[in-house]
Amino acid sequence: MVMSSSLPPEFDRGVVTTVHQGDCLVSNEVDLTFSTVLGSCVSACVRDRVANVGGMNHFLLAEQSASAADRYGASARYGAFAMEQLINKVLxxxxxxxxxxxxxxxxxxxxNGALDDIGLKNIEFVREFxxxxxxxxxxxxxxGSYARRVMFKPYSGRAFIKRLDNTANASIAREELAVAASRRSVITKPVVDDIELF
Incomplete structure (x- = not known):
């Protein structure tokens, strides 16, 4: 893992594919780099060391539920799905x-101070998973209190992380607030039972 302000030569050539929130991409191409920008979100980079096949996901969990049986709420199932999907694709x-x-x-x-510490919940979730x-x-x-750009070479497994400045933090924070607001505004429709019991 390299943490720097300038790209190492390995990351400065070939094809760069952006991994957006909800994506899960896998490849064994030598000159391919997966790239994403993370605020509260988490990305896992999984690689088969023998086959030189790797992938990256990108997920955001919402607020923790109060239920002990479903500790992280419905979106944790999405996080678990994102992790399982990536691991299974690489396998x-x-x-x-x-x-x-x-x-x-x-x-x-x-x-983002306007949201609960989603980042911490994401960290707890991925470690526990x-x-x-x-x-x-x-x-x-x-x-930490900063956004990151993550670049990952699925073939070699090398990762490059760049910590972003406050301007990037503010932009990512706005995007995350919009995602959180859209999730809260989804109204679950009641189930209509078409079965009549006599």
Missing amino acids: TRGTGRKANLEIKVFGGGKI LANEGYEMAKEDLG
Whole structure:
């Protein structure tokens, strides 16, 4: 993992593909770089060390639910889905052996005072998920009060992290507020029962 202000030569060539919130991309192309910008969101970078196949996801969890049975609420199921989807895609395209996986996790910054600390909940979630599934993180860059640009080479497994300035933090914070507001505004329709009991 490289943390710097200028791109190393390895990241300054080839094709760059942006990983947006909700995406999960996997590849074994030598000159491909996955790139994303994270505020409170988390990205996992998973790679099969033997097959040189890797991928990146990008997810944001919403507020924690009060239910102990569903500790992180409905969106945690999305987070779990995002993690399972990435791991399964890498296993399918790779050797199929969990022991060959290398996992790096990034993000979870606290960049928005208007929201609860979603970043911390994301960090707790991803650590708990990986521990429960029997995985260890090879590298992490989590928390803090800044946004990050993460670049990941799926073939080599190299990652590059750049901490972003306050201007980027403000822009990402606005986007996250909009996502949180849109999730709160979704009204669940009541289930209409078409079955008549006699």
